Amino acid sequence: MKYRIDNIKISPSNDDIELYLKNKYKIDDFNYKILLKSIDARDKNNVFYLYNVMLECNEKILGKNVSEYVEKSVELDYPKYSFSDRPVVVGFGPSGMFSGLYLARCGAKPIIIERGSRVEERKKKVEDFLKNKVLCDNSNVQFGEGGAGTFSDGKLTTNVKDKLIGFILYEFYKHGARENILYESHPHIGTDYLEIIVKSIREEIISLGGEFYFDTLFMDYSRDKVLCKKLIDDSIIEFKSNHVLLGIGHSAKDTIRHLYDNMHINIEPKAFSMGVRIEHKREDINKAQYGKFSKYLPSAYYKLACHNDRGIYTFCMCPGGFVLASTSDNNSIVTNGMSNNDRMGDNSNSALLVDVRVDDYYKSSPLDGIDYQEKYEKLAYSISKDYKAPANLVKEFLEDKIAKEERSIKTSYPHGLTFCDLSKVLPNYVISGLKFGIVEFDKKLKGFNNPDAIIIGVESRSSSPVRILRGENRCSSIEGIYPIGEGAGYAGGITSSALDGLKTAIEIVNKSNE
Numbered sequence: 001m002k003y004r005i006d007n008i009k010i011s012p013s014n015d016d017i018e019l020y021l022k023n024k025y026k027i028d029d030f031n032y033k034i035l036l037k038s039i040d041a042r043d044k045n046n047v048f049y050l051y052n053v054m055l056e057c058n059e060k061i062l063g064k065n066v067s068e069y070v071e072k073s074v075e076l077d078y079p080k081y082s083f084s085d086r087p088v089v090v091g092f093g094p095s096g097m098f099s100g101l102y103l104a105r106c107g108a109k110p111i112i113i114e115r116g117s118r119v120e121e122r123k124k125k126v127e128d129f130l131k132n133k134v135l136c137d138n139s140n141v142q143f144g145e146g147g148a149g150t151f152s153d154g155k156l157t158t159n160v161k162d163k164l165i166g167f168i169l170y171e172f173y174k175h176g177a178r179e180n181i182l183y184e185s186h187p188h189i190g191t192d193y194l195e196i197i198v199k200s201i202r203e204e205i206i207s208l209g210g211e212f213y214f215d216t217l218f219m220d221y222s223r224d225k226v227l228c229k230k231l232i233d234d235s236i237i238e239f240k241s242n243h244v245l246l247g248i249g250h251s252a253k254d255t256i257r258h259l260y261d262n263m264h265i266n267i268e269p270k271a272f273s274m275g276v277r278i279e280h281k282r283e284d285i286n287k288a289q290y291g292k293f294s295k296y297l298p299s300a301y302y303k304l305a306c307h308n309d310r311g312i313y314t315f316c317m318c319p320g321g322f323v324l325a326s327t328s329d330n331n332s333i334v335t336n337g338m339s340n341n342d343r344m345g346d347n348s349n350s351a352l353l354v355d356v357r358v359d360d361y362y363k364s365s366p367l368d369g370i371d372y373q374e375k376y377e378k379l380a381y382s383i384s385k386d387y388k389a390p391a392n393l394v395k396e397f398l399e400d401k402i403a404k405e406e407r408s409i410k411t412s413y414p415h416g417l418t419f420c421d422l423s424k425v426l427p428n429y430v431i432s433g434l435k436f437g438i439v440e441f442d443k444k445l446k447g448f449n450n451p452d453a454i455i456i457g458v459e460s461r462s463s464s465p466v467r468i469l470r471g472e473n474r475c476s477s478i479e480g481i482y483p484i485g486e487g488a489g490y491a492g493g494i495t496s497s498a499l500d501g502l503k504t505a506i507e508i509v510n511k512s513n514e
């Protein structure tokens with residue numbers, strides 16, 4: 001008999017669910033599966049793990065949290081792709097990976113176009129930038145196989161509720177992620193595992209007849225002709241397809257500009273956010289979240305939000321992570337964060353963001369938000385005329401002063417910092433929002449306004465400043481072009497981008513069978 005048992009509380013100092021089940025139900029011969037594991041830290045004097053499990057045994061199990069277990073399948077059907085053309089997937093980030101994988105399993109033999117290199121080579125180019133400040137235009141933290149989230153914390157949490165999310169998590173697991181992503185309430189992969197997963201998904205697509213063109217830039221689409229440029233020798237290659245899934249991410253500004261200026265695709269401006277990264281000591285955040293239990297628990301996560309006249313919030317928190325130099329443009333600075341799977345770096349960091357509204361930047365074009373982002377990224381670079389990021393410490397920032405040097409917290413940012421007046425690199429409403437937020441967040445997470453905490457600018461690419469409009473069939477105003485993922489403005493983050501790509505692929509395959 002299979003049972004579902006909910007709300008099992010286990011002390012972090014004694015975290016052994018198998019032993020718990022054995023002792024509690026006096027059983028020796030049983031199977032179990034963890035369905036959900038979360039940490040309840042609302043009361044710092046009584047922090048505990050909360051489990052939901054499936055228990056299979058011959059004994060009769062009774063209790064108020066016990067019910068019959070109903071298996072939920074995460075498997076999908078793969079109807080045959082019945083159009084005569086091969087679909088072209090542009091960009092191999094999460095949206096391209098999951099649409100490509102689904103199309104391949106439906107027998108569509110997709111052609112994948114990716115401006116960056118395959119992940120093994122891309123990694124070397126990213127390391128060259130982080131160590132030597134040599135930026136490769138097409139293989140960097142934003143571009144290249146795996147997309148923007150490859151060098152990340154690999155957080156898989158999303159606000160979107162959809163039954164396909166179980167499928168996405170299961171595929172990440174099947175392709176190399178650790179099993180705990182299937183049941184943890186805040187699953188994350190870690191950059192050290194992401195590379196393996198990306199390669200494994202590529203290999204499955206190839207094994208099903210898919211074809212990859214790396215270092216190849218999507219240039220144009222007209223009627224059924226997809227024009228691409230091989231970046232090695234600038235030669236042009238052409239594919240015929242009526243189904244082009246455009247998963248180019250929000251940093252492909254050149255492609256977005258071409259789509260709007262020359263191809264006249266319908267785009268609308270979109271609100272986004274800007275701000276900084278904030279770094280604290282990992283231990284301090286752990287203690288603030290878990291009190292005396294912190295020594296038994298993994299590095300702590302937080303998510304905070306408040307309002308003055310705008311929304312202010314933390315985003316993409318990386319426990320035990322590193323602040324990453326994440327630009328895809330020469331002479332500009334963009335921050336973001338990443339962590340390894342163990343999340344054991346000295347610091348924990350998070351984006352600290354303030355809402356940017358369309359009327360903050362709109363002049364005449366839906367692409368004005370891209371120019372606005374670029375302006376502040378370039379200003380950030382102009383402070384040092386190097387990749388040393390503009391920064392301040394919290395105490396001085398709140399007092400309108402400029403810190404001279406780091407104190408008890410040492411930055412993880414790879415290119416070093418230039419302490420400066422951050423109002424030179426961010427709009428005033430962002431600066432006042434950040435000040436308000438830091439003070440407010442300290443009321444919720446003690447030590448958030450640690451005087452030595454480091455704030456580093458600019459965090460400008462947390463979401464897309466444009467949305468490429470699409471109809472009910474998920475097609476854009478240009479027949480044959482299906483914008484997917486974050487760059488299209490319909491997703492934000494790894495899981496929601498993967499979901500968006502997957503849903504479009506399902507729609508196209510279904511249409512092929514109508």
Ligand SMILES: Cc1cc2nc3c(=O)[nH]c(=O)nc-3n(C[C@H](O)[C@H](O)[C@H](O)COP(=O)(O)OP(=O)(O)OC[C@H]3O[C@@H](n4cnc5c(N)ncnc54)[C@H](O)[C@@H]3O)c2cc1C
Nearest residue numbers: 091093095115144147148149152155218249485486493494
């Ligand atoms: C450092 C960092 C850390 C992050 N951490 C997290 C996290 O922990 N959790 C989370 O949920 N999200 C995180 N994100 C955000 C997440 O990575 C993105 O939301 C997600 O990758 C978007 O997926 P996508 O497929 O829409 O686009 P992308 O991942 O941006 O992929 C787009 C791909 O298209 C390619 N491309 C662009 N233009 C062209 C062209 N013209 N021709 C051919 N190819 C092209 C690019 O090279 C790129 O590979 C992070 C982002 C960064 C940069």
